[in-house]
Amino acid sequence: MNLQQLFKMQKELDDFIEKTQNIEHDVFKEKGLALMVELAELANETRCFKFWSTKGASERDVILEEYVDSIHFILSLGLLKGYTAIEKWPVIEEKRNLTEIFLMTQDYILSFISQPTEDRYLAIWQCYGLLAFNLGFSFEDVVAAYIEKNEENYNRQRSGY
Numbered sequence: 001m002n003l004q005q006l007f008k009m010q011k012e013l014d015d016f017i018e019k020t021q022n023i024e025h026d027v028f029k030e031k032g033l034a035l036m037v038e039l040a041e042l043a044n045e046t047r048c049f050k051f052w053s054t055k056g057a058s059e060r061d062v063i064l065e066e067y068v069d070s071i072h073f074i075l076s077l078g079l080l081k082g083y084t085a086i087e088k089w090p091v092i093e094e095k096r097n098l099t100e101i102f103l104m105t106q107d108y109i110l111s112f113i114s115q116p117t118e119d120r121y122l123a124i125w126q127c128y129g130l131l132a133f134n135l136g137f138s139f140e141d142v143v144a145a146y147i148e149k150n151e152e153n154y155n156r157q158r159s160g161y
Contacts, residue, residue, distance in 0.1 A: 003075075006143070007084045009150055010075035020157045028080050032113035035073035039105055042066040046135070048098035064137060067128075068145040072153070074124055077112070083121045089139050090122070091129040101131055 017023065043049060045058040045066050057063065078084050105127035112120040132142060 003086050003089055004084070006071070006146060007075055007079060007086075009147075010072060011079055013072075013150055013153055014076055014079060016154065017157055026080075028077070028116070029113065031073050031076050031080065032109065035070060035077065036106065036109055038066065038070040038073060039102065039109065042070060042131075043098075043102045046098055048102070060136070063135060064141060064145045065149065067131065067135065067137060068142060068149045070128065071142065071146055072149065074128065077116075078121055081116050081118075081121065083118050086122070086125060089129060089132075089142075090126050091133055091139070092126055093133050094130065096130060096134055098131075098134055101127065101134060105131065 042063065045063045047053065047055065047057050078086070105124065108120060108123045108127055112124055132138075
C-alpha cells in the first residue's frame with residue numbers, strides 16, 4: 001500500500017465526516033491545530049522531554065496509535081490543499097534526539113498553517129518519516145495502524161462521537 005491509497009481512504013473518511021457533521025466551511029486551520037495537538041500527544045506518550053521523570057515511555061502500541069492520529073490530519077491537510085502527488089512515504093533513516101525532532105516538526109506545521117506551500121507540506125511528511133524511524137515504526141506498522149484507526153473513526157462518527 002502506498003500513500004495514494006491512504007489519501008483515498010482519508011478522502012472517503014473526510015467526506016463522510018463532512019456529511020455527517022454538516023461541515024460547510026473551510027476547516028484548514030482547525031485541522032492544522034488538530035495536527036499540532038496530536039503531535040503534542042505523541043510527544044507526551046514518548047516522554048522524551050520529561051527529564052524530571054524516571055517513568056518510561058508508553059507502550060509501543062499506544063505511541064503508534066498517537067502517531068497514526070497525526071497521519072490522518074497530515075493526509076487531510078494535503079487533500080484540502082491538493083498536495084496529494086506524494087507516492088512514497090519519505091522515511092529519513094537518521095538517529096536523532098526525539099525532542100529536537102518534535103520541535104522541528106512543530107515548526108514546520110506552524111509554518112505550513114501560516115503559508116501552506118507544497119514544500120512546507122512535504123517537510124512535515126519528512127519530519128514524520130524521521131519520527132517513524134526514530135520510534136522504530138515501519139511503513140507496514142503505520143499502514144496497519146492507520147487502517148484500524150480509520151475504521152474506529154468511522155465507528156465514532158456513526159455512534160455520535
